[in-house]
Each structure stands twice: as C-alpha cells, then as structure tokens.
Amino acid sequence: MSEIAVSAPRAETRPSFRDRLGHLPVHVVVIFLMVVWLIPTIGLLVNSFRPGDVVTNSGWWQFFFEPTQATLDNYATVLSQANIWTGFINSLFISIPATIIPIFVAAFAAYAFAWMDFPGRNILFVVVVGLLVVPLQTTFIPILRIYGQVGLEGSFLAVWLAHTGYGLPFAIYLLRNFMGELPREVFESAAIDGASPVTAFLRLAVPMSVPAIAALAIFQFLFVWNDLLVALIYIGAANPTNDPLTIFIANLVGNRGQDFWLLGAAAFISMAIPLGVFFGLQRYFVRGIVGGSVKG
Amino acid sequence: MDPRLPTAIIVVVGIPAVLVGYILATEQVLRAFPERLKPRIRPWLWLAPALAFLIFYLIYPTIGTVISSFQDQFGKNWVGLANYAWFFSADDGIGSLVNNIIWLVLLTAITVGVGLLIAVLVDRVRYESFAKSVIFLPLAISATAASVIWLYMFAYQPPGHAQTGTLNAIVTALGAAPIAFMPTSEFKFNTVMLIIVTAWVWTGFAMVIISAALKGISTELLEAARVDGANEWQVFRNIIFPLLLPTLTVVATVMIITALKAFDIVYVMTNGNFDTQVIANAMYTWMFTNGNFGRGSVLAIILMLTVIPVMIFNINRFRAQEAIR
Numbered sequence: 001m002s003e004i005a006v007s008a009p010r011a012e013t014r015p016s017f018r019d020r021l022g023h024l025p026v027h028v029v030v031i032f033l034m035v036v037w038l039i040p041t042i043g044l045l046v047n048s049f050r051p052g053d054v055v056t057n058s059g060w061w062q063f064f065f066e067p068t069q070a071t072l073d074n075y076a077t078v079l080s081q082a083n084i085w086t087g088f089i090n091s092l093f094i095s096i097p098a099t100i101i102p103i104f105v106a107a108f109a110a111y112a113f114a115w116m117d118f119p120g121r122n123i124l125f126v127v128v129v130g131l132l133v134v135p136l137q138t139t140f141i142p143i144l145r146i147y148g149q150v151g152l153e154g155s156f157l158a159v160w161l162a163h164t165g166y167g168l169p170f171a172i173y174l175l176r177n178f179m180g181e182l183p184r185e186v187f188e189s190a191a192i193d194g195a196s197p198v199t200a201f202l203r204l205a206v207p208m209s210v211p212a213i214a215a216l217a218i219f220q221f222l223f224v225w226n227d228l229l230v231a232l233i234y235i236g237a238a239n240p241t242n243d244p245l246t247i248f249i250a251n252l253v254g255n256r257g258q259d260f261w262l263l264g265a266a267a268f269i270s271m272a273i274p275l276g277v278f279f280g281l282q283r284y285f286v287r288g289i290v291g292g293s294v295k296g
Numbered sequence: 297m298d299p300r301l302p303t304a305i306i307v308v309v310g311i312p313a314v315l316v317g318y319i320l321a322t323e324q325v326l327r328a329f330p331e332r333l334k335p336r337i338r339p340w341l342w343l344a345p346a347l348a349f350l351i352f353y354l355i356y357p358t359i360g361t362v363i364s365s366f367q368d369q370f371g372k373n374w375v376g377l378a379n380y381a382w383f384f385s386a387d388d389g390i391g392s393l394v395n396n397i398i399w400l401v402l403l404t405a406i407t408v409g410v411g412l413l414i415a416v417l418v419d420r421v422r423y424e425s426f427a428k429s430v431i432f433l434p435l436a437i438s439a440t441a442a443s444v445i446w447l448y449m450f451a452y453q454p455p456g457h458a459q460t461g462t463l464n465a466i467v468t469a470l471g472a473a474p475i476a477f478m479p480t481s482e483f484k485f486n487t488v489m490l491i492i493v494t495a496w497v498w499t500g501f502a503m504v505i506i507s508a509a510l511k512g513i514s515t516e517l518l519e520a521a522r523v524d525g526a527n528e529w530q531v532f533r534n535i536i537f538p539l540l541l542p543t544l545t546v547v548a549t550v551m552i553i554t555a556l557k558a559f560d561i562v563y564v565m566t567n568g569n570f571d572t573q574v575i576a577n578a579m580y581t582w583m584f585t586n587g588n589f590g591r592g593s594v595l596a597i598i599l600m601l602t603v604i605p606v607m608i609f610n611i612n613r614f615r616a617q618e619a620i621r
Contacts, residue, residue, distance in 0.1 A: 023420065023421070026417050026420055026421060027421065029413070029417055030414070030417050030418055030421055030427055033410070033413075033414060033431070034427055034430045034431070037430055037431050037433070037434070037496065037499075038430055038433075039449075039462060040434075040445045040446060040448070040449050040462070040496065041433055041434065041437070041445065043445060043448050043449065043462055044441070044444070044445045044448065047448065056460075057460070058458065058460055059458070059459060059460045059461070059462065059465055060448065060462070061462075061465065093300065093304060096304075096307075096308060097307050097308065097311055100308070100311055100312060101311055101315070104311075104312060104315040104316070105315070105345045105346050105349065106346060108315075108319055108342045108343070108345060108346065109342065109343050109345075109346035109347075111342060112338075112339045112342035112343050113343075116335070116338060116339040116342065117335070117339075118336065118339040118340070121339075122611055122614055122615065123611070124343075125614065126607045126608075126610055126611050126614075128346075128350060129549070129607065129610060130600075130603055130604075130607045131350060131354045131355070132550070132553045132603075133553050133556060133557065133599060133600050133602075133603040134354045134357075134358055134596075134600065135557060135559075135576055135579060135596050135599060137576075137579065137580055137583065137584070137596075138357055138358065138360075138361045138579075138583075138592075138593070138596045139353060139354065139357035139358075141357075141360075142356065142357040142360050143352075143353065143357060161349070161353075162353060164349055164353075165349040165350065165352060165353025165354060166353060166354070168346055168349055168350055169350070169354070170550065172346060173546060173549075173550070174505070174546060177542060177543065177546045178509075180542075180614070180617055180618075181512070181542060181617075196323055197323075197338065198319055198320060198322065198323050201319070202316075202319075211508040211509075211511055211512065212508060214508070215504050215505055215508045218504065219501065219504075222435055222436060226436070226437075226438045226439075228438070228440075246438065249438075249440075250440070253440070263440065263441055263444050264441070264444070266441075267437055267438065267441035270438070271433075271436045271437060274435075274436040275429075275433070275436050278429065278432055278436070279429070282425060282428070282429075285504075285507060285508050285511050
C-alpha cells in the first residue's frame with residue numbers, strides 16, 4: 001500500500017467533502033459486488049463448522065439462530081487423515097518448481113516474440129497461443145506411454161515438466177502482450193549503448209514486466225495447486241507417496257460417499273496457501289514501474 | 297525434517313540458475329557465427345526451450361488426435377469421415393456446440409465486463425487490496441468445492457417447506473414461490489446457471505490482469521487530462537479504455553478459450569444432463585466412459601477448430617500493435 005501512496009500524489013491531499021460524496025456511488029457498487037461474491041463462500045465457511053446431517057437439512061444462515069450447532073469435527077476429521085500433511089508438502093513440492101520453470105521459459109520466448117525479428121514470427125506466435133485450446137485430456141495417453149518408457153511415471157519431475165508444457169501457451173501470451181507494450185526507445189537506447197539482448201532482457205524487460213510476471217506467478221501457482229487431473233494421471237496410483245493434497249481431498253470425499261460436507265473444511269485448509277501467494281505477490285501490482293523507466 | 301528438503305532447495309535455486317545460465321550461454325554460442333547470421337539464429341535459441349515443451353506436450357498428442365478422428369473406436373480401422381458425419385447428426389454434436397456458443401458469449405461478457413468494472417473502481421478506494429482479495433477468493437477454490445458451494449446456493453425445497461438454498465431463501469423472503477433451479481429438466485436456464493458459477497470463479501482472473509495493466513498507465517497522463525478539464529468518464533473513455541484494449545483482448549481471448557473448454561463445473565454439477573452438454577464433457581464421456589476414441593477425437597478436433605477465428609483476430613491485432621509502437 002505504501003508504494004501506491006508514494007507514486008499517486010492525489011492520495012496525499014486530504015479529500016474534500018465534495019470529493020467524498022462524489023465517491024459514494026463507487027463505494028456502493030464496490031461493496032455490493034463484494035457482498036455478492038462473498039455470500040457463496042460464507043455459506044461454505046459456515047457449513048464447514050456444522051455437523052453433516054444439519055448441513056443437508058437446513059440453510060447455512062440457520063447457524064446464526066442456533067450457534068450451538070458449531071463444531072470443529074469436520075476440520076478434525078480432515079486433519080486427522082493419515083498422510084494429509086504429506087499431501088500438503090507434496091503439493092508445495094509440485095507447485096513451486098511447476099510455477100518457476102514455465103515463467104522463465106515463457107519469458108525467453110515472449111521476449112523473442114516481442115522484440116526480435118524473424119520470418120513467420122506472428123504465425124508461430126498465434127499457433128502457440130492457439131495451443132491453449134488443446135484439451136489436456138487428449139494428451140494424457142500419448143505422454144503417459146512415453147513416461148512409462150523412460151521411467152518418469154510417478155515422479156515429481158513428470159508433473160513439473162507436464163505443468164510447464166500445459167502452462168506455456170497462456171504464460172507466453174500474457175508476457176508477450178505485456179513486453180510488446182514496453183516503449184521501443186528503452187530497447188533502442190540500450191542497443192546503442194552496446195547492451196546485448198541478454199542484458200536488455202535481464203536489466204530492462206524483466207524488471208519492467210514485474211506486474212505481469214507477478215500475475216502469471218499467481219495464476220500458474222493456483223492452477224497447479226488446484227490441479228487434480230494432471231496429478232492423478234502422471235502420479236496417481238503409480239506412486240501414492242507423491243500424491244498432492246487434491247488427490248487426498250478427492251479420496252476423502254469420494255471414498256466416504258455422502259461425506260461431501262467435509263469438502264468445506266478441506267477446501268478452506270487447501271485454500272490457505274494460494275491465498276498467501278496472492279497476498280504476497282499483490283504488492284507488485286503497483287503504479288509507476290513502467291512510467292519511471294521511460295524518462296531515464 | 298523432511299528428508300526431501302535439501303532436494304527442494306537445490307531445485308528452487310538450481311532450476312532458475314540453469315535457466316538463466318542457458319540464456320547467458322546463447323550469446324557465447326552466437327560468437328561462433330558471423331555477425332550477419334546472429335540476428336537470424338538468436339530468436340530460435342530464445343524460443344527453443346518453449347518450443348520443445350510445446351511440441352512434446354501439446355503438438356505431438358494433437359497429431360495423434362487428428363489421426364484417431366479418422367479411425368474407428370478401437371483405433372484400428374480407417375473410417376474416413378464417418379466420425380465427422382456422426383458429429384453433425386448426434387445430440388452430443390451440434391447441441392453441445394450451441395451450448396458452447398452460449399458459454400462463449402455470456403462467460404466472456406460477464407468476466408471481462410465485471411472484471412473491468414471492479415479493476416477501475418477499486419483503483420479509487422482505500423480498501424483496494426481487500427476488495428480485490430474478495431473477488432479473487434473463488435479462484436483459490438477447486439472446481440469440486442465451487443460446485444458444492446453453488447449446489448447450496450441453488451438448493452430447492454417444495455413450497456411450504458423451509459428452503460435450504462440461499463437463492464430460494466431470498467426468493468421466498470421476498471414473497472415469491474421458490475424456483476426449482478438446476479439440476480432439473482423443467483428448468484430452462486441450466487446452462488446459464490453453470491455459466492454463472494464459472495463466472496463467479498473467473499471474474500477475479502480478469503480483474504487481476506486488467507488491474508495489473510491499469511497500474512501501468514502513467515499517472516501524469518491522467519492528471520494532465522484532469523487538469524485540462526476532462527471529467528472522470530471522459531478520462532476513462534478516451535485514455536484508460538484505449539490503453540487497456542490490448543489487455544482486454546488478451547483477457548477476452550483467454551475467457552473465450554475457457555468457455556470453449558468448459559468442463560469441470562459441468563462434469564461435477566450436471567455431467568451434461570438437462571440440456572447442459574458441452575463439447576469438452578462430451579469428449580471426455582466418449583473417450584473415457586464409452587471408450588470410443590474416434591468420436592472423442594472428433595469432438596476434440598471440433599473444439600480446436602472453433603478457436604481459429606479468435607486467433608485470426610489476434611494476428612491482426614498484433615500487426616496493428618507493431619505498426620504503432
């Protein structure tokens with residue numbers, strides 16, 4: 001927040017009464033949307049503290065009329081599962097490299113697409129973006145066959161590489177769009193000063209793209225953390241000691257059939273990490289990263 | 297201590313080191329080539345890691361899908377265009393395609409429209425960070441959990457009984473009869489309901505990317521316009537919106553593709569019943585439940601073909617961007 005205040009002068013002057021009144025519709029719309037977005041989640045949160053039979057027979061808001069229903073049983077049940085912490089740690093082991101690798105690989109490609117000239121550049125670029133539409137389900141069988149041959153099945157490396165491949169079209173698209181918007185003069189003056197493309201990339205393009213890289217890191221981490229399908233196919237039964245949290249949750253809810261209310265408790269336990277990543281990286285969405293460098 | 301911790305540290309430090317090392321090494325490699333050839337070889341060295349991943353994980357399997365689409369269910373005999381003919385005659389074919397078009401229009405309009413609205417409005421309030429977190433929250437929830445949440449929202453009890461669903465509690469509190477929302481065959485807007493659930497999840501995605509672009513617009517430019525007497529609407533219409541347009545195209549493209557690939561919410565909430573079938577769910581059912589790879593592959597191919605108009609639009613836009621910068 002402090003970065004925003006420094007670079008936005010209008011935040012420093014005290015708003016007059018008229019300014020505040022003028023902002024009233026803004027507050028009304030923002031708060032209305034926040035309430036609409038929150039209600040479904042609050043329903044799940046409240047239900048995660050109620051016994052299963054009560055959840056199915058009465059609305060979550062009844063909780064506020066009968067607070068004695070409150071129970072931590074759902075959380076206790078989820079947390080007492082054998083190996084749930086292993087699943088949690090495995091999810092981190094899977095998600096962190098599966099976020100870092102595609103960001104680097106995509107940044108190289110995005111820079112080449114944005115600032116290097118070569119024949120067929122635009123066509124190749126849209127083919128890369130077009131690969132976003134390939135349904136992942138169609139790739140599992142051929143990839144699994146090759147993984148089996150080279151003995152990658154069940155390993156973390158198998159999912160890191162797979163998530164990199166699957167995440168690259170979006171990552172390249174987002175970063176190329178952002179890098180393409182950077183001012184041409186910056187790169188031209190760097191080239192005149194004798195900087196190599198590697199220097200221009202590491203010293204100019206990457207620092208100036210920090211907001212886009214932060215956004216990409218948030219989403220790639222989120223997709224991998226919440227992924228069930230890719231983990232199920234490439235790790236799954238082949239090596240259950242490497243299974244991520246999502247597989248544990250799916251087994252917990254699935255094996256017990258009717259115990260779907262446990263999902264609420266499981267969902268809130270699982271959400272903690274991606275929300276932490278979001279809060280941690282949100283401070284990079286600040287004004288002035290690009291604006292400042294053009295003048296220099 | 298987890299015995300894998302040292303491995304983890306090596307991986308987290310080692311992988312970036314290897315990747316940065318690779319890009320530094322490209323210039324060393326280029327030294328071996330005459331000056332004239334360097335600019336022609338360099339882009340391919342920068343693209344090589346990405347292309348290797350894409351060819352292996354996406355292009356190679358897609359070639360297999362194209363081949364399967366001309367074969368029978370066991371992938372043994374060639375059947376020509378029989379699977380394609382099936383697509384145009386089956387309920388799972390055109391019906392799914394129509395539903396996907398409804399998805400495409402509504403999901404893209406809601407997520408990009410509301411995402412833009414929120415990104416622009418929260419830029420003016422002090423609780424920006426908190427407001428954005430609230431809209432972002434559903435993205436952190438898995439599709440299964442999101443489906444359970446919305447089954448609580450849509451739940452229906454006959455008139456006279458206490459309602460357990462949030463929406464029907466509101467409807468009956470307002471004095472109206474409860475609505476038998478999905479999943480029922482009488483309800484005509486099942487697909488719209490699934491789209492609302494998905495939009496609730498994805499609006500935060502649109503908002504975060506649009507907001508990141510919004511922060512890239514220079515404050516001086518906006519202040520100058522305000523000093524010149526432009527009102528807030530004119531500032532938005534004439535400065536902010538045009539500058540956000542490239543980002544809005546990216547977000548809209550990703551949302552269109554998300555709508556075309558719509559799968560998990562449909563799979564969990566209705567599995568394509570009650571007129572909610574979409575191509576990706578039909579593909580999954582034909583491939584993995586019915587074990588017919590020929591038909592499943594045709595559905596995948598149709599899905600991939602629908603993206604071509606979007607990509608043509610993108611090519612034109614990138615040419616325009618390069619012409620002006």
